[in-house]
Amino acid sequence: MPAGAERAQGFRVSVPFDFALSAMAARSDTAPARWRKPFLIWLDGADAGWTIPVILLGFVGIWMVYLQVAYLSGDLHPDVLETWSLGRTFAWGSSKHPPLMGWVARAWTSVFPLSDWSFHLMAMTNSAAALWAVDLISCRFVRGDKRIVVLLLLMLLPTYQFQAQRFNANAVLLAVWPLATYCFLRSFETRRWPWAAAAGASAALAMLGKYYSVFLLGSFAFSALCHPQRRLYFTSLAPWVSIAVGLIVLLPHLHWLATTGAMPFSYAIAAHAGRTFDSSLSEALFFILGLAANMAIPAATWVMIAGYRLRRFLHDARSMSSGLRLLFLIAIGTIVFPVLTGIVLGTDVTPLWAVQGLFLFVILVVGGARYPIERFYSVNLTVMVIGIAVIATVIAAPIHAAYRNNYPFEEGRNFYRAASLELTRLWHEHSSEPLPAIDGDENLVLAVAFYSPDHPVPTTASFHKCLGTTCQATPEKGWAAMCFYGDVACNEAMSRTASVVTGAIQTEFVAQSMLLGWPGATRRINAFVVLPCRPEQH
Known part of the structure; x- marks a missing residue:
């Protein structure tokens, strides 16, 4: 009309x-x-x-x-x-x-x-x-x-x-x-x-x-x-x-x-x-x-x-x-x-x-x-x-991928897969059993549970409640934890736990973002591994 x-x-x-x-x-x-x-x-x-x-x-x-x-x-x-x-x-x-x-x-x-x-x-x-x-x-x-x-x-x-x-x-x-x-x-x-x-x-x-x-x-x-x-x-x-x-x-x-x-x-x-x-x-x-x-x-x-x-x-x-x-x-x-x-x-x-x-x-x-x-x-x-x-x-998708390869996401998702695979490798240097449990930074915990071939179970029973205990308080099959470098609360808890848990292995590594083989940003990660308890440790 x-x-x-x-x-x-x-x-x-x-x-x-x-x-x-x-x-x-x-x-x-x-x-x-x-x-x-x-x-x-x-x-x-x-x-x-x-x-x-x-x-x-x-x-x-x-x-x-x-x-x-x-x-x-x-x-x-x-x-x-x-x-x-x-x-x-x-x-x-x-x-x-x-x-x-x-x-x-x-x-x-x-x-x-x-x-x-x-x-x-x-x-x-x-x-x-x-x-x-x-x-x-x-x-x-x-x-x-x-x-x-x-x-x-x-x-x-x-x-x-x-x-x-x-x-x-x-x-x-x-x-x-x-x-x-x-x-x-x-x-x-x-x-x-x-x-x-x-x-x-x-x-x-x-x-x-x-x-x-x-x-x-x-x-x-x-x-x-x-x-x-x-x-x-x-x-x-x-x-x-x-x-x-x-x-x-x-x-x-x-x-x-x-x-x-x-x-x-x-x-x-x-x-x-x-x-x-x-x-x-x-x-x-x-x-x-x-x-x-x-x-x-x-x-x-x-x-x-x-x-x-x-x-x-x-x-x-x-x-x-x-x-x-x-x-x-x-x-x-x-x-x-x-x-x-x-x-x-x-x-x-x-x-x-x-x-x-x-x-x-x-x-x-x-x-x-x-x-x-x-x-x-x-x-x-x-x-x-x-x-x-x-x-x-x-146009926008390739630009976004290239940008984020050098300027990573704040939550650290550029490094989830790389960190998960590296932690799994560290675990298997000392144990032939699958990594059973993961703790630490919440986002890294979820990432390891998903991206690790072992798919460990997220847990809060070992890492944050283990202070002042011995190996008997840890799961019998062992566990691991990860924190981003600079996360004060997470790293302090890791350090305190390392001082009281028998047989703990604490290390750090650098995870790197990758885009089709092109290296990008990096981020330091602290890793903490508690191996399965041996009979003589009880």
């Missing part, structure tokens, strides 16, 4: 831009350039069912290559190593996190090898699953190009590539939150018990991913209470089936919490509580600003697409469908509830904890627009997303 026609209908809100693209878009849709025609064919397949799988496979493939190249001089992030370590044994919880991320890593490594590329693939597959779950929701409100636009706008976020590669308790929610939202939406709409059961189970799964998901569950309740159809929902069996199934799924974890002293809650309180009111207020402000910054590129892109039609935003919002209204209430809850909780309880809130819910706003903006998107914009957005991915992979 021309801008003049909209003004005639009374939409006189001033919009200071149109970018002179509307006329160009009309001409392009009438007579598209030849280079656009393959993209038009691809867009035609959105509702036919083949376009979405193609875009998701392409997303996984190109960003998988990016991660492989960008981190040639760096090993896996400590969060990923921790995730794998938690999944080595099946458990209903750990001292820091709920169990879902460990379960995912354990299931993945039962099929794929224990390697960097395998975990990069897992991270990108998780992102693709998240985008697929988002499409399940968006296809209930939009068709054709708009389904693709929703996914392309989300691909402009750093969430699904750069943040997702750190597969941890936050990243595991990328797929779980939209899946739980979809099931709740279907349960609210149909009020049938299978969807209600699915909603309860997926909500419980979100809680098993991270307790922060309580804000999603609270948003579900808030949206149901505020929605005009709340009477139909709450007088049906649906909410009560969801609650019952959710509790059944959570019951083993709740039992684990009750019998282990609720260690994750103690960790969370120690790490994030105790803020002053002013500090909590500042944290809440930065939480909102951080989420807005995450959305900056998709938001600016949508402004370019909508142009003068942005004046219709409030009108379209008032006439949104029942399902979109429910999603709107959920979206508001996922932002407001963490902010209020942080301020009232004096805790910090980090934008990274909430990025898995940003898909709600993208669906609302695109799905709520009551006008079609010209193919001109759909093709341009497709080219933009592909271009960014190609530039990142071909």
